[in-house]
Amino acid sequence: MEAAWLLRLAVAGAVVRGSLSAQPPNVTYIVQEERCDLSVNWLHVESPNSSCTRHYKVALRVNGNWIKLSENCLSNPSWTTEISLGEKIDFGVQTACDKDCQVPPWNDNETFPVVQNGIAGTGARNLTCIWWNRKYMECSWLSGENASPDSPYTMFYKHGSVQQCKNITRNGSLFQCGFDFAIQHVENIVISVGGNSSNIQPVCLIWDEISRLVKLHPPRIEYLLKKSSEVFLNWTKPSGLYNLFYEVEITNEQDRNEKPQLKCFESRNLQDNTARIDVEPDVQQSFRIRVKTEDGLWSDWSEMKVSNPRASTLYLLLIILIPLCVALPLVILLIYMKRIKRLILPKIPDPEQILKSMFQEQSELQPPHETVNNEEIHPLTIVDPAGKEK
Structure with a gap:
């Protein structure tokens, strides 16, 4: 239009x-x-x-x-x-x-x-946009104070060419529309919200620094380990993004009225997603974390994780004891398996030993030979008339 x-x-x-x-x-x-x-x-x-x-x-x-x-x-x-x-x-x-x-x-x-079309007070109010994880753009606005309750709105976005956002949803006076916007090298974007009739006043927003609209998904704390007066944190990190800023909130669980502490960390590479934090020993504390790009918006807070000093000590003991508890029964089992094997499967005799013992027994059964004047005297053999030996 x-x-x-x-x-x-x-x-x-x-x-x-x-x-x-x-x-x-x-x-x-x-x-x-x-x-x-x-x-x-x-x-x-x-x-x-x-x-x-x-x-x-x-x-x-x-x-x-x-x-x-x-x-x-x-x-x-x-x-x-x-x-x-x-x-x-x-x-x-x-x-x-x-x-x-x-x-x-x-x-x-x-x-x-500049004379603008439409009736005053019918244009969209509170038009805002969020660029989720640099992949998806979502915009929302309220209908104009003087607009009819059933007034329809249209939304266009311009980055080079002009395209229409078609999946507009409505909840009372709140309108929302989103579109895929996974563009790596982009600096600005223009959003236009108008109406299907000339009675609706058009509204335009121009963001020359689109990086200010970036809002990342909240991190997730992978593990939390407290040892004495130190806490080691590890969390998930958005893929493919550099120059991120993190903020860790530390709350004293024993005194919730105490103001939470905030610790800030800067990540300049893809692998930097751990932190070591000095804390009070022997105090139960809870931790949560959020992230933002250099110029963008803070993400929502992650789920809270609680660190219990006794639980941490027990955790360390379990790390040591579990392998020992597994290794000891395994050694015992191997020893008994050898004995059980002997009972179930008898030992296979050695043929060489069997033959040797047989020859030895035969030699013991034969009568000894007598010698006279160094000549052997064989036992007397009697033959009966029928030709049988006696």
Whole structure:
């Protein structure tokens, strides 16, 4: 949706300061609501003499304050800038001969008010956005005080191109809309909230430093170990982010009226997610932590974890005793397993020993041989007539 208004035509030869500084003629402007752009055009002013080369100075005034000036002198008779719709906006244009664009102070009769569409008080209120973990942008706003209860709103966001946020949800007078925005190298974003009819006044917000909208998910404390007067903390860390700042809140559980202590830590690398904190010994304390980027918003607090000095001592004892309790029965079991194996599985005899013992028994059963004059005398063998030995 594009709204254009012709403000007024400034006649040629309007108020001139010494013919060297003047308001150019035929100043017109166009407002593009979805883009939050103000485009100004005017007629070129001829130089009064050869020593003067015309340049133009343009300034923007919001709610009575001059907040934005063109960085350099303009040589062309046109100017485009982003504006915060929903505010009282004026702009001014002057000509100058020098390249530094030195012009007299601005007067009210030399400025142009930007007429905005819609009925006053119908625009979105309290428009805010959060860039969750640099991946998802979520914006919320309240309906205008003078808007109809059933007035619908539309939302557009601009980063290079203009896109519409389509998943708008409503809860009473509260509106919300979110969109994926996982862009690594980005510096600014423009959000525009308007209506489906010309009765709703458009509202624009411009964030030149989008890093201020970053809000990370809260960390999670992985482990907490207290030893004497020291506490060791380890927590989860967002992936792929550098230059993070952490804040640890320490509360005395024995005196909840005591003001909690705050300890701050700075993380410059991806692996830095531990801390050693000096605390009071023999005191039960609770810990929770939050995180933020260098320019962003603080995350919500993590879940609270309580450190009990006695519990910590017991924890250390368990770390030592558990391995011993496991190792000792294992050794005993191995010893008894060897004995049980002998009972269940008998020993397999050695064949060499068996053969040796058999030959030995045979040699013991044979009768001894007698010798006479160094000749062997064999036992007498009697053979009966039938040919059988006796």
